[in-house]
Amino acid sequence: MQQDPRFSTAAKEALACVLLTIANFIWWYGFAYGLGSGPAGSYTPILGLPAWFFMSCVAGVPVFGVAAWGMVRFWFTDVDLDPDDPGDQIGRIDLGESVNPAKNRNNHSQDQGIQS
């Protein structure tokens, strides 16, 4: 049985998502309890909100929106979702005959290496 290279792409992407989730957790937890553990009177306000809340919850949305965009843009690969993939087509792309331009634009060389 041959490996489907698209599955190893998918596994790498899943791992990236888990890592981003951990990063989000650290951001969320770190700011909330790092800045917010003191008494209520001790908070510095940012735009009127307590700093712990602003950093952890408000700033977290744009920061991780951009992070998600970056992850998708620079780490994710377009693959064909067809049931029977294109095993031989990957070879053809390597020869420069691009069958489907959406397919494996930048990771086909890696995929070749993974195939057993």
Place this chain on the structure above:
Amino acid sequence: MNLNLEVLIPLGVYLGFVYLLAVYANRVLSRSGNFLEEYFIGSRSMNGIMLAMTLVATYISASSFVGGPGVAYKMGLGWVLLAMIQVPTAWLTLGVLGKKFAIVARRIDAVTINDFLRARYENRAVVILATLSLVIFFIAAMVAQFIGGARLFETATGLPYHVGLTVFAVTVVLYTTLGGFRAVVLTDVVQGMVMLVGTGALFVGIVHMGGGMTAIIHKMQAIDPGLITPFGPKDFLAKPFILSFWVLVCFGVIGLPHTAVRCFGYRDSRSMHTAIVVSTVVLGLLVLGMHLCGALGRAIIPDLTVGDKIMPALSLAILPPVVAGIFLAGPLAAIMSTIDSQLILASATLIRDLYINYIRGGKAADDSRLHRLSFYCTALLGTIVFIASLRPPDLIVWINLFAFGGMQATFLWPVVLGLYWKRANAKGALCSMCAGLASYFTLVIWIKRFMGMHVIVPTLAVSLVAFVVVSTLTRGPEEGILRIFFYKKG
């Protein structure tokens, strides 16, 4: 009875618009060549924006629009913090299930999560248990949503509870029955927009009325300093409790069948990429906006006894009536879009997994017969939920979270491990589901909290251990299964 026409009219216009979408989807349906694939998964044609909006709208439900802000009203910013751990759910569900899920689903023609489980484990008991658990927990979840929706309708328009419930239920059941998955997704897109705009307007209104953010925070601090700390009044929100919610409403969401089914309904990988970014931002804004409104509302209307009424009360107090009507369409939209997707999936599950596979022995009936059966089934389920909602219990949020946990106990590990672990087999999955459900029910009924944590944490731990131990001790899956799920098909 005090009928509030200025609120009622925009709501009515909105519901009318939803009907029109269903009629459109029904016309697409009648032209489609493959009834099951079109009715239950919209022929896998969602683009990025549709996928993002339907994911968010399905996920944001009555508990996050009515219950969530209600608790935030009482607990202050600490509860908003707790709610914000939901931000990763979008990329987590789409990314972890990911493209592999989409490819495999196309290989096996999966329309529901149970199709996936059946192909992966080839075991009748696994599928039947999954089907029953799905239908039962969905009915529980839908009852909670119906009650939430009807209460909102009641508070906002002045119509009695039962009238609200009827209008609400008829709309949802009718458009889901008529239009199928495509109608559900189209309305989700509209509802997502309504929620965003409504939440934004309410937030601006609150800050304006409270005399600026600084003044509001000072007022909250004066009411109770706990309201602006991460720990809540009287340290109610202890760390273990908050952290266990990370499992229940963030990590565990991967295992919710009605969000997971969206992870193989998209058109191509680019749609998924767009959806990850869009849904993360939309979800973040909505969760933050709604809960923050509830928390800040304490400074505007400090003397509510029932926290659940804070959103309708705030919007009626702050927004002009017509705008309030449009805004209240937001939570109704949220609730409707959750029910509709649960309804469509529950009926898909009954038809596909029980009727076709076990009553008809795997032979598909002809399209017109399936057509009729699917309509009846959707309508019947809707009616059951409606009847159960006629006499509402007091605490809807807990019914909903109970259903959440039960679905996760059933589906999370069989789906995730089935996708990524070659050794995962039917016996392991079955033991995991049984152990998960048994410990979940036991813990919910007798223990309530486990070492300060929500019971979902020990439940998922038990079902994971059962899965891994039993799978390791028994024979691995057949080569045919491995070929579909882990290798190239040819």
